[in-house]
Amino acid sequence: xxxxxxxxxxxxxxxxxxxxxxxxxxxxxxxxxxxxxxxxxxxxxxxxxxxxxxxxxxxxxxxxxxxxxxxxxxxxxxxxxxxxxxxxxxxxxxxxxxxxxxxxxxxxxxxxxxxxxxxxxxxxxxxxxxxxxxxxxxxxxxxxxxxxxxxxxxxxxxxxxxxxxxxxxxxxxxxxxxxxxxxxxxxxxxxxxxxxxxxxxxxxxxxxxxxxxxxxxxxxxxxxxxxxxxxxxxxxxxxxxxxxxxxxxxxxxxxxxxxxxxxxxxxxxxxxxxxxxxxxxxxxxxxxxxxxxxxxxxxxxxxxxxxxxxxxxxxxxxxxxxxxxxxxxxxxxxxxxxxxxxxxxxxxxxxxxxxxxxxxxxxxxxxx
Ligand code: PLP
Numbered sequence: 229x230x231x232x233x234x235x236x237x238x239x240x241x242x243x244x245x246x247x248x249x250x251x252x253x254x255x256x257x258x259x260x261x262x263x264x265x266x267x268x269x270x271x272x273x274x275x276x277x278x279x280x281x282x283x284x285x286x287x288x289x290x291x292x293x294x295x296x297x298x299x300x301x302x303x304x305x306x307x308x309x310x311x312x313x314x315x316x317x318x319x320x321x322x323x324x325x326x327x328x329x330x331x332x333x334x335x336x337x338x339x340x341x342x343x344x345x346x347x348x349x350x351x352x353x354x355x356x357x358x359x360x361x362x363x364x365x366x367x368x369x370x371x372x373x374x375x376x377x378x379x380x381x382x383x384x385x386x387x388x389x390x391x392x393x394x395x396x397x398x399x400x401x402x403x404x405x406x407x408x409x410x411x412x413x414x415x416x417x418x419x420x421x422x423x424x425x426x427x428x429x430x431x432x433x434x435x436x437x438x439x440x441x442x443x444x445x446x447x448x449x450x451x452x453x454x455x456x457x458x459x460x461x462x463x464x465x466x467x468x469x470x471x472x473x474x475x476x477x478x479x480x481x482x483x484x485x486x487x488x489x490x491x492x493x494x495x496x497x498x499x500x501x502x503x504x505x506x507x508x509x510x511x512x513x514x515x516x517x518x519x520x521x522x523x524x525x526x527x528x529x530x531x532x533x534x535x536x537x538x539x540x541x542x543x544x545x546x547x548x549x550x551x552x553x554x555x556x557x558x559x560x561x562x563x564x565x566x567x568x569x570x571x572x573x574x575x576x577x578x579x580x581x582x583x584x585x586x587x588x589x590x591x592x593x594x595x596x
Contacts (some may be wrong), residue, residue, distance in 0.1 A: 237552075238583045241559040242402070242533045244375045244424035244431050245576040246481075246583075251429045254486035255479050262476045270485055271467060271476075277488045281496075282400070282419055283410040287440040291467045292423075292433040292484060293458055295475055295527045300434035302330050304368075304397045304459035307446050310417060311335035313365040316357050316394070318342075318349040318380060321373035322562055323399060331368065334454065336439045345564060346535070348528040358392055362591055366395045369441025371409075372402030375562045377535025377571060378528055379403075379416040386414040395442055401425050402532045404435075404505060405488070406497045413490075417442040423480070424534065426499075428576030429487035432480045487576075502521050503531045503579045510572060512532060513588050517595065518542070531559070532579075534572040535565075550594045556587055576593050 239246050247255075256301075260267050269290075278290035293299050307314060315336040317328040320343040323582065330337050341353045341364075348370065358364060367389045370383050383397055389396045393490040395417040400409055404419065405426030413420055417439040424431035438446075438460065446453075446460045466473040491499065511521065511534070518539025523529045538544055544567050548558050563570040 232366045234238075235246055235283055235425065235520045235555050238556045238586055240572055240578060240583055240587060241557050242458075242571050242573040243422065243431065243575065245426075245428045245573060247579045248428040248487045248490055250490050251483040251487040255430060259478045259573055260478055262306070262478055262536050263431045263470075263472060263508075267476075267478055267481070268470050270481055271380055273298070274481065274485050275470075277465065277485070277492055278437060280492055281405055281409065281488065282437040283408070283508065284414055284416070284419075284437040285412040286321055287468075289460070289464065291463050292435055293420075293463075293479060294432070294474065295421030295434055296431050297420065297425070297434055298397075299458065299498070300401075300422065300436050301327060301399060303434075303455065303458035304418040304420060305330045305336070306458060307449075307460045308366060309334045309336045310450060312337060314339065315366045315368060316341060316354070316364050316371040318354065318385070319496060320347065320349055320378060320380070321345070321370065322375035323373060323594035327368045327370065327397075327399065329364075336366075338560065344552070346378060347389045348378050348384070348531050348533070349380045350380055351388060354385050355388050358388060358394075364392065364394045366397060366450060368397040368399075370399040370401075371404075372530040372532060374402050374530075374571070375531050376565060377493070377523055377530045379530040379531045379567075383410075383414050383417070386416060390415045393443060400430060402530060402575060404492050404497075406532050406579070407500050409435055413440070417445075417593055423484050423487070426575045427484070427491055428578075429484045430480060432477055433484050435484070460544070477547070491550070491576075500531070503574045506579045506581060507531055508572055509533055509581065510584050511536070513584075519570070522557055532575045534574060535569050536572065537569055538567070547591075547594055551587070554590045554593075558587070
């Protein structure tokens with residue numbers, strides 16, 4: 229198909245988000261070699277900017293992995309879990325369950341803390357598991373559970389984990405870069421996201437941050453990390469010692485760097501306000517059509533992925549298909565929430581009034 233025959237969709241999905249214009253521009257610059265000094269300088273700026281975005285300690289390590297958010301998730305378990313380690317996973321949706329599955333594949337004995345669909349993990353349930361005995365080596369939690377639009381109470385959970393000897397892994401895929409994230413202050417040891425979410429860069433790199441404590445845990449491993457590609461030491465060969473490990477996607481680094489700089493220039497508080505304002509406007513605009521928040525408690529609602537319950541008798545698939553014909557992409561529920569909710573993305577460049585005005589106009593037209 230010729231390039232200009234592809235539609236230019238307005239993406240209102242929970243990722244990928246519309247590419248930031250500065251990222252788009254940066255991506256098309258001529259290629260440089262991954263071992264060129266200018267690329268190492270670019271990488272250094274990315275590492276410094278990531279420390280700011282995550283609120284990470286200077287002694288830790290930040291980098292981009294050459295893959296999507298799931299690789300960020302996998303690299304954490306691969307490097308920080310060993311056969312037989314007990315790992316407590318908070319699983320109240322698809323991505324929490326993905327964490328549990330990955331941890332198990334890397335040999336963990338997984339214990340779960342769950343919550344009903346559409347509800348946040350309760351810190352007291354985490355506390356009960358931590359008090360239960362055993363030797364929990366890691367606690368893992370998804371900050372913003374994209375599948376249900378739930379925000380889990382990471383600072384409260386971090387407070388419980390602190391001082392137990394367990395590492396804390398946080399999936400920051402729908403939060404970091406759009407909301408303040410205080411890795412060092414909260415006591416998070418490993419955090420990751422995907423470029424295509426809150427930063428509106430193209431998919432293909434996963435920014436990670438690793439605490440000094442996690443690096444020490446890695447250094448004390450009895451066996452080598454089974455995932456060669458993302459072995460922390462291999463990453464440091466390239467990012468710190470500037471020796472060849474694998475060919476990084478240089479054009480994606482340029483795009484990511486531009487998007488991250490744009491985000492830091494805007495500031496996390498301003499981005500958080502932008503999400504809140506657009507989110508409130510959408511909820512008010514969709515209310516008369518019969519949409520209502522899916523997550524019951526306001527404090528459990530993830531600002532960057534609005535989960536809205538569909539009106540009674542609403543033709544979910546039909547309306548989304550009609551929107552698609554008008555080049556507007558909207559995402560429905562996942563698994564048990566399919567046909568029950570819509571998940572409207574408010575990450576990065578999606579959190580702008582323009583695209584949502586277009587949605588309202590199209591919906592009024594479709595629904596008559
Ligand atoms: N974690 C969360 C919370 C997500 O929303 C996603 C993707 O939507 C992922 C992990 C996986 O990221 P990716 O699809 O970039 O591999």
